[in-house]
Amino acid sequence: MAERAGGVRGAGPMRTVDVAGESGYSVQQVRDLERLGVIPPAARSANGYRSYTAFHVHALRAYRGLAAAAGPVEARRMLAGLRTGTLAGAAAAVGGVHVRLAREREEALRALAAVHAIRAEPGARGIDGDGDGAGAGDSDGDAMTITELAGALGVRTSALRFWEQEGLVLPERVTSLRARRYGPPAIAAARIVAALRSCGYGVPAVREVMGSLAGPGGLAEAERVLGLRLERITARTVALLHAGSDLAAVIAAAGDAAVGAS
Template structure:
């Protein structure tokens, strides 16, 4: 590809995108504007192909919208700032993975407590930040919110969405979280921290009513881990092309080389 300008068809063939997709991604700023020949045709350079290849893998790892913004911004940034933005994608994936692992640890702790009596029912689990739920352990909304490190308004919202089912003390209409409601709240907190939306959490909580409920929830979390692993591999594949993009941003370097 060195030595002569590349036509749109050349770039499409080398990158795996269609002619229209190449034009659209140029319009969106994913690749810098092509130079124009005397007769008005686009004249691309090898860096355009590299950027499109990087975008393909990056879009799988971080999502197409975030990836479009990242590359569009990169062409106006210093290499250091663009590299930092790419590094943030790695950090976000690592954080997502840790949140899912956190949820799995929480579910494992809940599973191990099944049928067991907690000698200190008011304790907070050190491994998952959850509230203790031993026999006879009932909590107020303030106590449970503190144990789970969430707001009381969050617990009320979960109740409104049918995720958690506290009892009511009729004399004062105060919420009273019996052990089963504490357990529900712990699972909801774990799943929410793992990035699940309310609808997905509701479906998982429904599955917990079955005999293998916790195991089913754990399988869902494992599937999410597998997805994160695939996205991480895609980001690693993009690494070499992204490094070439950063080289093209170096001072004194033309991106249309």
């Protein structure tokens, strides 16, 4: 395949050590990634030595960006598809990663906005890590039943029970029949969980944010955790952008192969 993107020095057959130097991987990692199918098998010379091309370098660089953006397992699956699929399918697959990252960023921004709004409310002081015990002595008139809270949040009562089971929102049990009662701190926590879930956060990610509420920073710590999540999404996006020219080379190879087979 003719070289479609810049950055690979030299032309013709390349040794394993050359590919390692160009891709940023070690010699052993190049061999391991070849074994895993990240790159196609190298040609073998008469004496058994591996012989690579510039395409192998592009594929390895593309894998680095994809692995950072979508995870190594997904990156391996995608690269195999990019090499064997159609040009349109390959372009759509890469575009899909960009779309997922944009959606994750939007979800994190909405969740952060929800925490900002809840933090500004007086009723949030009990979970804001100020240590003043606000909410501990609230009157029963400030509490809500599980049915009332579910209605206020627009969720099912089964969702609140599930959140309790997962340790995300813990109600106060104050009646002789142990009916659930939620004071202002628990109500504020439930609102955060509802906001995170509506933004697409899974239970592990919600637990990470809610766990930060128990620390000294309270809601400020939750904001920090969400801010770190945004930074990670940005880093993954930048890694994918850096891999752009190498991904283009891999996708172009799929197009060349399709034309050659027709």
